[in-house]
Each structure stands twice: as structure tokens, then as C-alpha cells.
Amino acid sequence: MAKKRAKSPSTSKSKSKRAPAGANRNKRPPARAKAKTAKKPARKSAAVKPESKPKSVARSGDPLDTLIAGSARVLALPVKAAWQPTVKTNLDVTLKLAALFADFPLPDDAEPAPVFVA
16 A cells, blocks of 8 residues: 655645746846947058968978868867877878778679678
């Protein structure tokens, strides 16, 4: 037989006076009054300087350096000058391995492996 739980006096007497679910969800808080401030005159800006290229990539002529610099710029990924040779070596090895894989000769009767589903 299940035992009945005794209700605590604080929870049994007080009933929540909450609004129904979703009633206040679409209401925005009241807008605050904006403080009026005096407009400052616009400053004349100096000529905008074009972005300078990183020193490690400055016209090296190596396509890997160009690829690393361009990829880092597009991805907004900073590459410190100390890591540039390591990144270049890693990319070189990766591209050589990919070339070996892509140049592997396949016979004319080669077909893709069947797909097994468990």
C-alpha cells in the first residue's frame, strides 16, 4: 500500500498567482527615454592606410607561403612567424601524400566496395 505524503502548510495554502504560460512572452519592456546629448562635429579622418602584408610572406614567391597566408587571412587565423616553417612543412607533406593517393593507377574493371549496413 502506498503511503500518502503530508502536505506542508506553506505550499498547500498559498496558490501561485502566475499568468498563464505564454501570456507575457510577447510583451516588450517599456522603452527608456534617450538622454539628449549635443552632437559632436565629425572629425576629419586621415587617409586610410592600406593593410600591410605580414613580413614573413612579403613576396617570397613560394606558392605554399602564398597559400598559407591567403588561407590564414580568409579564416582570420593568425599564424605567428615562428610557426610558418612548421605549417609549410606540414602542408608540403600533406600535399605529397594526397598526390600519391590521387595518382594511384586503378584497373579498368575496378568498382567501389559494397556498402554493408548492420
